[in-house]
Amino acid sequence: MSHPAAxxxxxxxxxxxxxxxxxxxxxxxxxxxxxxxxxxxxxAAGGTRGAVLTRRGITLRxxxxxxxxxPARGVLSIYYLGKKFVGDLGADGTITWQETxxxxxxxxxxxxxxxxxxxxxxxxxxxxxxxxxKGQKLDQYKxxxxxxxxxxxxxxxxSLASExxxxxxxxxxxxxxxxxxxxxxxxxxxxKKPEEKSKKQQSKSLAEPAxxxxxxxxxxxxxxxxxxxxxxTLGTRDSARNPQTLxxxxxxxxxxxxxxFNVAISSNVLLLLDFHSHLTRSEVxxxxxxxxxxxxxxxxxxxxxxxxxxxxxAEAAGAVEEEICQSLFLRGxxxxxxxxxxxxGPALPSLHDIDAQMDYQLKLQGSGNGFQPCLALICxxxxxGNPGVESKIAPFWVMPPPEQRPNDYGIPMxxxxxxxxxxxxxxxxxxxMTLLVEFYKGAPDLVKFQELWSQDQTYLDKLKGxxxxxxxxxxxxxxxxEQIYSLLKLSS
Numbered sequence: 236m237s238h239p240a241a242x243x244x245x246x247x248x249x250x251x252x253x254x255x256x257x258x259x260x261x262x263x264x265x266x267x268x269x270x271x272x273x274x275x276x277x278x279a280a281g282g283t284r285g286a287v288l289t290r291r292g293i294t295l296r297x298x299x300x301x302x303x304x305x306p307a308r309g310v311l312s313i314y315y316l317g318k319k320f321v322g323d324l325g326a327d328g329t330i331t332w333q334e335t336x337x338x339x340x341x342x343x344x345x346x347x348x349x350x351x352x353x354x355x356x357x358x359x360x361x362x363x364x365x366x367x368x369k370g371q372k373l374d375q376y377k378x379x380x381x382x383x384x385x386x387x388x389x390x391x392x393x394s395l396a397s398e399x400x401x402x403x404x405x406x407x408x409x410x411x412x413x414x415x416x417x418x419x420x421x422x423x424x425x426x427k428k429p430e431e432k433s434k435k436q437q438s439k440s441l442a443e444p445a446x447x448x449x450x451x452x453x454x455x456x457x458x459x460x461x462x463x464x465x466x467x468t469l470g471t472r473d474s475a476r477n478p479q480t481l482x483x484x485x486x487x488x489x490x491x492x493x494x495x496f497n498v499a500i501s502s503n504v505l506l507l508l509d510f511h512s513h514l515t516r517s518e519v520x521x522x523x524x525x526x527x528x529x530x531x532x533x534x535x536x537x538x539x540x541x542x543x544x545x546x547x548x549a550e551a552a553g554a555v556e557e558e559i560c561q562s563l564f565l566r567g568x569x570x571x572x573x574x575x576x577x578x579x580g581p582a583l584p585s586l587h588d589i590d591a592q593m594d595y596q597l598k599l600q601g602s603g604n605g606f607q608p609c610l611a612l613i614c615x616x617x618x619x620g621n622p623g624v625e626s627k628i629a630p631f632w633v634m635p636p637p638e639q640r641p642n643d644y645g646i647p648m649x650x651x652x653x654x655x656x657x658x659x660x661x662x663x664x665x666x667x668m669t670l671l672v673e674f675y676k677g678a679p680d681l682v683k684f685q686e687l688w689s690q691d692q693t694y695l696d697k698l699k700g701x702x703x704x705x706x707x708x709x710x711x712x713x714x715x716x717e718q719i720y721s722l723l724k725l726s727s
Contacts, residue, residue: 293377295342296328301384303376304368309333311342312367313349316641318597320349324368334598342366342373352600354635463583471642478587481580484631484649496608498630499653500536503664506705507539509626510668512576512614513698514723516680518546520575522559524568527607534571534608541667543674570599572610582615582629584647593633593645608632610650616701617688624692624700659709660716668719676726684723695720 298304304324311322311330322345323331330339332349339345342362350365363373463481487494504523511519524538540559544551563570573595575588584592592611599609609632616626630650636643675681684695692700699720706712 293380294328295324295330295373298373298376298380299324299326299328301380303380310369311345312370313346313365314367315346315350315365316353316635316638318349318353318593320345322366330366352597354638461580463581466644466646469586469644471640472644476586478590479585481583481585482589482644482647483583484629484647486649494648494651495532497531497533497653498536498608498610498650499533499655500630501538502654502656502705502707503661504536504539505628505654506660506702507541507664507667508574508612508614509616509628509701509705510698511539511541511671512578512616512626513694513701514671514675514682515678516578516682518576518578520546520573522563522570523572523574523610523612524563524566525571526569527571529606534610536571536610538566538568538663539574539667541671543670569607571608572612574612574614576614576616577618578615579617580615581618581620582613582627584611584613584631586644588613589633589645589647592631592647593635596633617694617697619689624697625704626701657707659707660712665712665715665719669722672719672722672726681726695723698723 295304299306306324306326308323309321310324313320313322321333322339323333325331325338328340330342330345331337332339332345337348339348342365344362346362346365363377366373368376461479461481463483465483466485469476469482508521511521519541521539521541523536524540525534525536527534540562542552542555542559544555577583588611592609595611596609599607611631611633612628613631614626614628615621618627621627630652632648632650633645634648635645682694684698685693688694688697702716
């Protein structure tokens with residue numbers, strides 16, 4: 236599988252960093268990298284050798300050859316806008332990104348690629364100022380080489396970092412994430428080379444589509460109202476702030492930007508995830524399958540895959556996710572997002588949801604297929620603030636914070652979506668609905684559908700009313716839905 240325009244970072248442009256054109260210097264270094272003979276002297280300028288081995292000409296191969304660095308797995312890292320990237324240093328001076336197995340010829344190429352995944356507007360990577368070897372910036376190793384081999388050379392200027400980069404996350408970023416209640420990005424498993432990755436393997440790039448409380452089975456979630464806050468009131472990350480704080484979404488028009496992709500969602504997707512969300516007082520979660528058209532920039536969501544598992548049950552989750560991976564692969568679909576519910580609250584993302592979504596966006600973008608959006612849907616089935624019986628299903632996407640404020644939260648953006656009414660209800664959807672009823676049967680947090688949801692409507696009436704707005708054009712399936720509703724009555 237070839238790597239498209241996103242990998243143009245291998246030959247970055249712009250003059251933001253002194254090291255940006257080092258890739259062009261490197262091929263000819265074999266002829267001039269031999270250690271100078273004792274007493275021969277190395278001038279910073281004048282001779283050919285001195286002209287190449289200026290600060291810009293010092294490469295990872297030079298530092299490896301002279302023993303300042305050693306090749307090893309996981310010794311290189313980048314922290315950018317709250318995200319961490321880990322790489323292996325090869326004996327030949329190449330960098331292998333552990334997430335995808337992609338190989339880069341220089342720190343600048345790797346840094347530019349990673350930073351563009353988080354912030355597509357990023358023009359260059361400032362590699363030597365951004366990449367760390369065992370926790371220390373490569374710049375420092377380059378300076379050490381110059382002090383040893385060119386002691387009479389004038390002091391080198393500090394590498395130019397773009398605005399805000401001096402504030403990048405320190406090595407303790409993961410510990411801070413734990414203290415703040417953020418979900419750390421799961422460690423990626425060893426991956427094959429990008430060209431060997433199938434759709435089935437790509438679908439595993441979202442390790443666990445959670446972002447919610449991992450309470451014990453049957454836990455009834457807190458129904459105390461949570462008052463949403465505006466994003467502009469959040470400021471810098473604060474470990475004292477509750478990660479379950481709800482945040483109002485921002486429209487692209489408000490910040491004078493265009494939505495970077497279009498979205499179309501099948502009505503069967505909404506029907507199935509709405510049904511799933513109604514079944515239990517606990518939060519539920521699932522995957523979204525579909526297709527991404529790079530030519531039209533259209534993301535089409537065609538199928539919902541409910542996770543029939545309890546949050547926190549890692550063993551069962553692994554089996555369910557493997558089954559979903561198989562289903563995606565067999566249907567020729569790609570993983571395009573995830574959904575979860577806020578049973579009694581508004582369909583707005585929490586701080587925890589925002590961080591989880593940012594992680595998932597990064598995973599899909601880093602899958603070797605160039606830019607691909609990752610969509611998040613939140614369903615609020617029983618929130619009494621909804622205008623009617625229909626559940627609010629809210630799509631959102633996260634924009635990285637401004638570069639000059641890298642420690643801020645990501646910005647939850649409202650996504651405009653086109654909803655496509657399906658012609659009929661597929662057997663897949665009906666089977667999933669039946670399996671969900673069976674899974675939650677007898678559960679302590681199963682909704683009691685005969686009880687009143689409002690003064691004149693039961694929870695079952697509420698469910699039926701919400702699904703009625705998402706049914707296909709062909710109404711011949713109605714009797715089958717009634718059978719499923721009867722099963723629900725019996726199970727609760």
